[in-house]
Amino acid sequence: MNRLLIDMETLERVAPIIRNVAHPLRLRILDYLDREGEPKSVSDIMDAACVGQAIASQQLRIMKDQGVLSSKREGNFVLYGIADQSVLLLLDCIRHHEAHK
Amino acid sequence: MNRLLIDMETLERVAPIIRNVAHPLRLRILDYLDREGEPKSVSDIMDAACVGQAIASQQLRIMKDQGVLSSKREGNFVLYGIADQSVLLLLDCIRHHEAHK
């Protein structure tokens, strides 16, 4: 076996994204958005994650900056959705891992 | 669809582990150990990751503390191996993701 290692450039690009997502609240938000299957408002997300408005907004912004989420305004509400489906692999890993132990 | 969300307790337990692993050097080390398929010495790991001795030792310790790696001494050398195979799912995710774009 002499497979090539994943190159450092890739690791340096991917690591901070994973790192940012690997936060209890942010994982919860992603899990919620994944389950709902459609963009949800900040208020809904606050309820699902049991956090205050500022925190929710900050976490959402962080993930939006990373390209993990996208947002669109609809009247008074701003709806957030998953922009990069590949982060859901992480959730799959967690679910899979939890199921087998 | 009304699947349950992953509970916060699980997320809080798993997040710091993922977070710690989601570091370019540490991912590289895991990728290397995965590819080699057997425990390797700190010196080998230094070469594979292109880092100095102290840094390598520190990263290894961090992952060992988290239970991701294990170590055993063999003469002058200390060999590190992967203790928790489930972190390899992360590498699979990265490889898979990189392959499809």
Next chain:
DNA sequence: TAGGTATATAGTGATATATCTATGTGGTGA
């Protein structure tokens, strides 16, 4: 345009991480 609702951002202090240098420790062989 005034007032309300929903969301975003600024500012802050506490805590954690990254990285580097220097030094300590454990094992081996002369």
Next chain:
DNA sequence: TCACCACATAGATATATCACTATATACCTA
């Protein structure tokens, strides 16, 4: 036991992150 090799840890500094409060902004309705 001394010197050496492989590795571990301490200490210091810079930087990033967290969680919170207060305040600002955007949009709607009347």
